[in-house]
Amino acid sequence: MYGVVQMMSSRPRPKLTLIEGGAAMRPPLLQLPPTVLGPSPFNRSMRVGYRIAEGDVRRALEERRRQPILDLWSMVLGRLPPIANISRYSDYEGTLRDQALDQAHAAFRDVRRPVGDDPHGFDYFVFITNPSVHFRYVPDMVCVVRPEELPTDVVLATYVLMDFPHGRASASRAKVPVQGLVTHWELIERDGLVPVHSEERYRRRLW
Amino acid sequence: MEWEEPGYLPKAIYHEASDSLEYVRRDDPAVYRRVDEHLTLVLDLHNRTLLGFKLKGFRHIYLTHVLPKHSLGDRQFLSLITVLEDVMSVGGNAVFEAAEREAAYREAREIAEEDNVQVGQLPRRNGTRH
Numbered sequence: 001m002y003g004v005v006q007m008m009s010s011r012p013r014p015k016l017t018l019i020e021g022g023a024a025m026r027p028p029l030l031q032l033p034p035t036v037l038g039p040s041p042f043n044r045s046m047r048v049g050y051r052i053a054e055g056d057v058r059r060a061l062e063e064r065r066r067q068p069i070l071d072l073w074s075m076v077l078g079r080l081p082p083i084a085n086i087s088r089y090s091d092y093e094g095t096l097r098d099q100a101l102d103q104a105h106a107a108f109r110d111v112r113r114p115v116g117d118d119p120h121g122f123d124y125f126v127f128i129t130n131p132s133v134h135f136r137y138v139p140d141m142v143c144v145v146r147p148e149e150l151p152t153d154v155v156l157a158t159y160v161l162m163d164f165p166h167g168r169a170s171a172s173r174a175k176v177p178v179q180g181l182v183t184h185w186e187l188i189e190r191d192g193l194v195p196v197h198s199e200e201r202y203r204r205r206l207w
Numbered sequence: 208m209e210w211e212e213p214g215y216l217p218k219a220i221y222h223e224a225s226d227s228l229e230y231v232r233r234d235d236p237a238v239y240r241r242v243d244e245h246l247t248l249v250l251d252l253h254n255r256t257l258l259g260f261k262l263k264g265f266r267h268i269y270l271t272h273v274l275p276k277h278s279l280g281d282r283q284f285l286s287l288i289t290v291l292e293d294v295m296s297v298g299g300n301a302v303f304e305a306a307e308r309e310a311a312y313r314e315a316r317e318i319a320e321e322d323n324v325q326v327g328q329l330p331r332r333n334g335t336r337h
Contacts, residue, residue: 064234
């Protein structure tokens, strides 16, 4: 018994830290939907859900970097960013919906570089969309963001780390199975409808 | 909320989910131009001037190439110039020709030097950051 107690006491104790403001209400901009709908990389006509890596946009916002989360709302989720008086731009709702992740026209696999614990980036998938408008921060008394047309020579790449890189078994009972995590998104110069130098960036085009 | 607060203060930010370290001078819309598997330049979306840069696979770079070469001790920060120099020496699967790649790294280094950028969040082996 003594030996067991000794063994247990030698275990490293988890370090507990106080999270300040943990009970505070999240600002609307950070009240992201739990998942975003998108095509499956394995079957373009099948719709699946992807969770969103919220930590990085929150981290950027802590440093007052606003553009990443505005791009998430307008180009990945395809919605107006939830900001005071945004209703003045409600005419854009249809345009935003038509440029969301759900409307991806190309998918690639493997980013050909280490990402976190994945030494080759093999389990990362990239969806390409062709957005025409996004929102940017502009100090204004009425609404602090405004829509801005995107240049025509760029596409949006949205990166997803799949939970089951070889595809989830079809036995899932969820109506729309959640299959991965959107880690980040960025505008990239294009060549046709895909990013420039796609062959160097990604190992394989899926569709 | 954050909108009424002061503006963006340039800082190198480590993004854990994408495992990348990004530094931009201004919080402006940007386009990302790949240089090689490690470095991407961040350009102004409209006039394509340099806003900053992104080091991809930063945890791997840091643990494999930076940490073994530098004794950080208890320091909680690292000069981004040091990191860039280490990355440049690693080489990579470049999209650009060698001269262009070198120029891209030089541009990134100039920004890091001019702005005296420090890396305050260093990844750990277990995947979390300091």
